[in-house]
Amino acid sequence: MTGDPRMAGLAPALVATVHAGARALRDGDPGRAEALLRQACGQAPGHPEPLRYLAIVQLHTRRAAEAVATLQRALALAGDDALLQSDLGTALSACGRRDEALASWRRACALDPTQPTPWFNLGRNLQQDGDTEAAIDALEAAVSRAPHLLPALVLLGDALVHAGRFDAAAARYRAALGLHPACGDAWRGLSNIKTVPLGAADALALRAQLQRRDIAPNDRVAMGHALGKLEEDRGDFAAAYGAFREANALQKRLTPWRADAFERFVDEALAATATLPAPLDPTLGRETLFIVGLPRSGSTLFEQILAAHPDVEGAGELPDLGIVLQQESLRRGQPYPQWVPQATAGDWDRLGRDYLARTARWRARRPRFTDKQPDNWKHAGVLRAMLPGATVVETRRDPVETAWSCYKQQFYAQPHFANDLADIACYLRGSTRAMDLWRVRAPGQVRLHRYEALLDNPETRIRALLDDCGLAFDPACLVSHRTQRSVRTASAAQVREPLRAGTARALAYGALLEPLLGMLGPLTG
Incomplete structure (x- = not known):
């Protein structure tokens, strides 16, 4: 036997x-x-x-x-x-x-049906595809069959957050912490439900767990960010700053980011896209509304407004544009953007149609869709040849607020510029320089929208946003927080609240952020 x-x-x-x-x-x-x-x-x-x-x-x-x-x-x-x-x-x-x-x-x-693994795999992939309600059903099935399956509990919490069911999500994260008190993903999930601050008992628990020597570095990073957010909510900005600094320093040691490589990429991308062939079809890509910019710059809010429109599907952060360009790089045996000057109008037309084919499912219910991958700004320079009919909405927020908000947020993809204030300033300078030039080269395609202007005068700015996107005004866009959809970013809770001004937080840190102000230089003007 x-x-x-x-x-x-x-x-x-x-x-x-x-x-x-x-x-x-x-x-x-x-x-x-x-x-x-x-x-x-x-x-x-x-x-x-x-x-x-x-x-x-x-x-x-x-x-x-x-x-x-x-x-x-x-x-x-x-x-x-x-x-x-x-x-x-x-x-x-x-x-x-x-x-x-x-x-x-x-x-x-x-x-x-008794096996939890197939339910978990189904739920995880449905969630990645944005089919959040079906993902919740599958993950609930996995958890009911294996109540101690930690990844399923955490992922179910994430899916519930994306669906706007915050109390149910918090309960799942708490259940995960009951199994593993140092589960960084569960602490991150709880901390990202910013409408429900963590409490004094959580502060004690986080500090106790951070004293342990047997926890994984990723868990330590996530708990450090959660503790920083908790201390900020309590008004202890020195303690918050210290927690964020320790978490980011550890993450940077684990996954260093190279500012010199980034600056070289920006220079190469600007040079390579200076001259592009006229498109074969100037309307190609009209279905697409790209929303680009730095993380934490308000892009999720702008997408939520557009997704409230009856003609627009909010698809979230899609990987497809980067994949299409990466596959072309592999085909040519050259990294992007080195091959850009050799690409013909026919090449760009082919790549644009490849992107549209990959994203076709997002147009099954509505004729147009958003692609809110922040990193797509790096490719904005080729869109006037590849998808000339697309609209590119660049979102910008006060640079200090953007930089500090990035520093406070733990990002899944690593290495990441947000683990060091000097790297954040470098990234902000480079992206601003590139987008300013690409907007000059394609003024009818690349449109700049500012987060603070939207909050100060919502209706005027929403009408301007819709006009830039070639969309008729619809009053549903004025109450976008009521829109029922999956929001798969750290801003899932905020975009379900009514618009309000006065969201700035960085000034409360006072002299602690003076070095950041110096690094940002002219951008702060």
Whole structure:
């Protein structure tokens, strides 16, 4: 007896070989793991389990297409195996075959509804796709089947935040902390529900956890940010500054960001986009409303206003523009933007249509959509050739407020400029210089909108925003906080509140931020 029902029918020696392969992978020797598992597959060609383990090795070594083929061989032997279907979904997802992956996970859930993993995989990927309500249902199913599955609890909290169900989200984050009091993702989630400040008991708990020496660095960073936000809400700005400084210093040590590489990129991008061919179709991309700028500059609020319009789908932060350009870089064997001067009008037309094909699902219900990926500002210079009909809305906020808000926010993607005040100032200067020039080159396409102006005079600025986007005025845009949609950013709570002025926080830090003012220089004028 092997003790593992999935190994039933295998000789004990073959079970030992499969287990040895699994151990080799766990111990960091995928080559030996694959050799052992191929041996087991050859000796038991009619059994699916060695094939499943082989596919896991192939996925681990980034050969997703091979993993798909291996799992399909296994499913030919056991088509009703829920775990195989779930693993196939993971492999298909790694190949970019999104719809097939979702179908595989749904099939796994139907075959064995008691298993939490397929529900979790389904929910996680539905959430990434912006299908938040369906994601909540799937993650609730995962948690009900495995109440101690920490990633499912945290991700369910995130999905509930994105849906605007803040009390339910907080309960899930608290449940996660009950399992793991130093869970940085849960503390980050609670802290990002800015409408419900953390309390005195949370301050004690955070400080106690930060005294531990056995917690992961990522958890320590997240808890430091949460503590900083808590102290700011309590009015202890010196303590808040210290907490943010420690968290960012640790993150920068873990993932250094290179200011010199960034400045070189900006110079190259400006030079490469100085002259571009006239577009084959000047209307290409008219469906697209890009919202670009620094994080924490008000971009989520501007998107929420546009998404309240009956003709606009709020798609959130889409990766597609960067992916299209990266794939072209791989095809040409040159990094972006070095190949930009060689691209013809036909190349740009092809790339624009590729982007529109990738984003077509966001136009299924409404004719136009927003793409709010902040980093898309780096590509704004090529849009007049690639998607000349698109509108680019650049959002700007007071530079000190923007810089300090970035410093206070923990970002998922690392390395990141926001872990150091000098790096933030460098990034602000570079992005401002680039966007100012690209707006001169394409004045009808790139439109500047300021966060403070919107708060001071909402209706006037909202009408101007809609006009810039070629949209008729709709009164729903004046009450965008009532719009029911998934908001998948750290501003999910704020954009569900009515517009109000007086949101500045940096001035309260007084002399602590004087070095930042000096670094920002003329931008603060």
